[in-house]
Amino acid sequence: xxxxxxxxxxxxxxxxxxxxxxxxxxxxxxxxxxxxxxxxxxxxxxxxxxxxxxxxxxxxxxxxxxxxxxxxxxxxxxxxxxxxxxxxxxxxxxxxxxxxxxxxxxxxxxxxxxxxxxxxxxxxxxxxxxxxxxxxxxxxxxxxxxxxxxxxxxxxxxxxxxxxxxxxxxxxxxxxxxxxxxxxxxxxxxxxxxxxxxxxxxxxxxxxxxxxxxxxxxxxxxxxxxxxxxxxxxxxxxxxxxxxxxxxxxxxxxxxxxxxxxxxxxxxxxxxxxxxxxxxxxxxxxxxxxxxxxxx
Numbered sequence: 049x050x051x052x053x054x055x056x057x058x059x060x061x062x063x064x065x066x067x068x069x070x071x072x073x074x075x076x077x078x079x080x081x082x083x084x085x086x087x088x089x090x091x092x093x094x095x096x097x098x099x100x101x102x103x104x105x106x107x108x109x110x111x112x113x114x115x116x117x118x119x120x121x122x123x124x125x126x127x128x129x130x131x132x133x134x135x136x137x138x139x140x141x142x143x144x145x146x147x148x149x150x151x152x153x154x155x156x157x158x159x160x161x162x163x164x165x166x167x168x169x170x171x172x173x174x175x176x177x178x179x180x181x182x183x184x185x186x187x188x189x190x191x192x193x194x195x196x197x198x199x200x201x202x203x204x205x206x207x208x209x210x211x212x213x214x215x216x217x218x219x220x221x222x223x224x225x226x227x228x229x230x231x232x233x234x235x236x237x238x239x240x241x242x243x244x245x246x247x248x249x250x251x252x253x254x255x256x257x258x259x260x261x262x263x264x265x266x267x268x269x270x271x272x273x274x275x276x277x278x279x280x281x282x283x284x285x286x287x288x289x290x291x292x293x294x295x296x297x298x299x300x301x302x303x304x305x306x307x308x309x310x311x312x313x314x315x316x317x318x319x320x321x322x323x324x325x326x327x328x329x330x331x332x333x334x335x336x337x338x339x340x341x342x343x344x
Contacts, residue, residue, distance in 0.1 A: 123252070124245040127175035127187070132168060135177065135187045135229070136161035142231040143183045150185065153232035153239055154267065154305070156204065156211050157324060163212050167191070167227055170213030173257075174223065176249045178242055186242035188228040190250055190262070191216035198222040198263045199334065201318050205325060223254045225264040230305070243308050247335075251312070254337055261336035265320050268331040269303040276321025276329035285316060309333040 127135070139159050144150035167189045168175055174190035191213060198207070199222070209215040211227040230242045247264070254262045268275060269284075288296030295310045297303060314333040323330035 124176040124178045124186075124188075124249045126249075127168065127172065127177050127189070129168075131177055131184070132164050133161060134184055136164045138184050138187065138229055138231065143180075143185065144233070148234060150231040150233060153230045153242075155229040156227045158210055159227070159229060163210075163227065164189075167211060167213035170216040171218075173253065174226075174250070176246050178245050180241075186228075186230045186246060188225055188246040188250065189213075190223045190253070191226045192220040192259070193217060193222050193224040193263075194220045195222050195260060198224045199317055199332070201320060201332075203320075203325060204265065204323050221260045223250055223259055223262040225250070225262075228264075239305055240308055243305050244312070247309065247312055247314075251335060251337075254335075259337065261334060261338075262314075263317070263332060263334050264309065264314070265323055265330040265332050266305045266309060267303050268306065268319070268329045269297065270329065276319055278319040281316055281319050281331055285310075306331055306333065309335075313339055 136159070139152055139155050142150040142152050171189075171191050174192075176188055177184050178186040191208065193207065193215065194217060198220075204211070207215065208224070208226040213226065215226070228246070230239055232239055232242065247262070250262050250264075254260075268281060270280075284297055285295045288294070288298065291298075295316075297306050310333075312335070314335045316331055317334040318332040320330040320332050322328070
């Protein structure tokens with residue numbers, strides 16, 4: 049790996065490593081990148097692969113492990129009408145290359161053009177898409193729900209009218225992720241590039257519209273009855289604090305999305321047993337606009 053000498057390190061990159069706010073990514077793709085900060089020196093040493101063009105973007109710290117700070121683009125693109133068919137086709141054709149095929153890591157039931165259209169028609173401001181090489185890799189669409197409905201234990205089909213947008217209440221004060229599709233690169237090791245920008249954009253939307261916060265239900269590891277209880281969820285998160293010093297789940301697959309949400313300032317609100325009408329349990333993760341981490 050080639051290191052950019054500190055004397056030639058871009059001022060914006062130096063400021064980013066110090067303030068965790070503005071940075072550069074050095075990746076052939078347009079969603080991810082990393083800083084490597086040397087704690088042994090007074091100045092941050094930024095390492096990058098040669099031949100990659102730095103592009104400025106707003107970001108925040110995702111994780112700090114062995115001196116590595118992974119940063120993700122802070123905003124997904126708003127969905128337009130021309131995106132609806134590609135989004136609907138994403139489940140059957142998640143993209144990638146023959147040697148690096150993507151797969152669907154998570155999708156709400158009934159993902160079809162009719163439901164995507166219906167949801168978009170109800171609340172187009174709440175729809176966002178992430179792309180890689182101008183091809184979609186993830187999508188999320190939120191509706192507005194009243195707090196008593198969004199924050200209590202519920203099932204997805206009842207709370208969201210099966211993700212069609214019919215439950216959208218323009219006067220409600222909470223954003224709720226009604227429909228989502230995440231693809232994953234081979235290995236499923238991280239869904240950060242797919243989920244982080246979507247949640248960051250929805251957080252910004254909640255702030256700009258003066259709402260109380262954002263709620264999203266994410267898969268919780270385990271299929272047994274006890275994994276659908278709030279006590280079990282709290283115990284798992286407490287175990288993570290003892291091991292890592294912060295809320296964290298020892299998990300793989302789609303449940304890694306909970307760790308992404310925790311790193312973005314979301315808090316565990318409730319357990320959602322049988323959330324999708326089957327044996328799979330979810331956790332309701334909530335971010336409030338009044339929290340200290342008010343920006344993506």
